């Protein structure tokens with residue numbers, strides 16, 4: 001199918017929507033990027049009674065068609081998102097493309113008067129992220145980022161406990177993704193190949209450099225041109241909780257080590273990496289990603305799908321471990337001694353010594369999982385009406401994304417970088433500053449980049 005016939009093809013329709021909401025209350029939503037996460041977003045947007053999915057867009061026709069099969073109503077299919085932005089009946093767009101497309105689509109959507117739900121990481125580089133914040137504010141648009149853990153009740157409760165001082169003053173936080181891959185072959189070294197039927201490769205590449213089609217490239221997370229490995233994928237979610245709980249969002253310094261040490265394949269990005277950030281308030285934060293061993297710093301090997309991952313905040317009174325499955329507050333134990341007689345001192349039948357005992361400095365607490373994604377979508381829909389900032393507002397998502405992006409700049413320069421959060425520039429490296437933005441491939445342009 002050529003590109004022209006792909007534009008504005010009448011939709012696949014399923015059963016009519018049955019929600020009893022007045023027609024003029026309906027909110028027209030379009031999904032741009034109908035891959036794995038786009039379809040997860042679609043599922044929860046469809047559950048909102050006010051929402052009507054009016055358009056689906058993907059540069060790969062089979063993915064748009066797969067999403068269309070999920071529809072409970074009617075929508076038109078597109079391969080060029082700009083046709084969606086022209087539609088008056090689309091109030092909001094969901095941007096679930098690979099990362100390198102998020103900024104341009106989100107900013108143009110703001111300019112077209114649409115509200116935006118954009119997946120994390122919000123951008124491919126730091127400067128783009130700032131431009132997204134500015135566009136949302138300039139055009140008075142609601143822009144929610146897909147950092148859905150903020151909408152999970154158990155995340156909210158754990159963060160409240162930290163803010164209440166339950167684990168004391170936190171000087172060290174760690175987060176990690178440790179996975180296990182039985183083979184180091186990864187995605188291999190495939191040859192360039194003819195563009196598959198139904199894929200608009202030029203539009204997939206968009207502002208990224210033009211290259212021949214290669215199937216490995218669609219694993220976009222593994223290539224610097226489109227993303228930044230696990231650090232800009234999972235770590236955005238994890239660092240976001242550190243920022244939220246500890247009321248920080250801008251590190252002072254960043255260093256990183258590691259590289260492509262396990263996989264023998266064509267990826268660019270690190271598979272084994274550690275990042276260390278220093279934050280105001282004497283806070284040290286570290287992130288690690290592994291693919292050869294799934295054991296985590298919390299002492300668990302993790303589950304099958306995600307390996308071991310999570311966030312651990314270590315405070316003067318206790319430790320919080322949290323992931324999507326629940327959380328645990330583990331008290332810091334303090335040792336006490338009481339006076340013992342000479343006789344009892346000689347009767348050493350206790351390894352700690354007689355008269356010694358331990359008390360916890362805080363209450364233990366444990367919780368299981370809560371819904372995160374569905375309430376996050378609900379919060380966005382509520383904000384479309386109230387015009388309030390959503391819980392994952394673009395400024396928040398920008399800080400969580402930028403923190404990860406500068407980690408990769410530290411890895412690639414090999415420098416300990418000092419970050420000027422107000423200027424969003426490094427204080428000590430011209431080389432690193434060059435990596436805060438990039439040239440767009442013509443004809444794509446982004447004003448202010």
Ligand SMILES: NC(=O)c1ccc[n+]([C@@H]2O[C@H](COP(=O)([O-])OP(=O)(O)OC[C@H]3O[C@@H](n4cnc5c(N)ncnc54)[C@H](O)[C@@H]3O)[C@@H](O)[C@H]2O)c1
Pocket residue numbers: 032033034035036037038057058059060063079081096097098099101119120121146147148203204205206218233
């Ligand atoms: N919030 C979360 O928990 C979460 C989870 C997974 C992925 N994500 C994010 O969602 C985004 C998509 O990830 P994915 O796993 O679904 O990837 P994917 O490759 O499965 O899907 C991306 C889709 O976008 C399409 N696409 C590419 N360029 C496009 C364009 N210009 N216009 C329209 N469609 C285009 C691709 O053809 C593909 O179908 C990423 O940014 C990722 O970080 C978020």
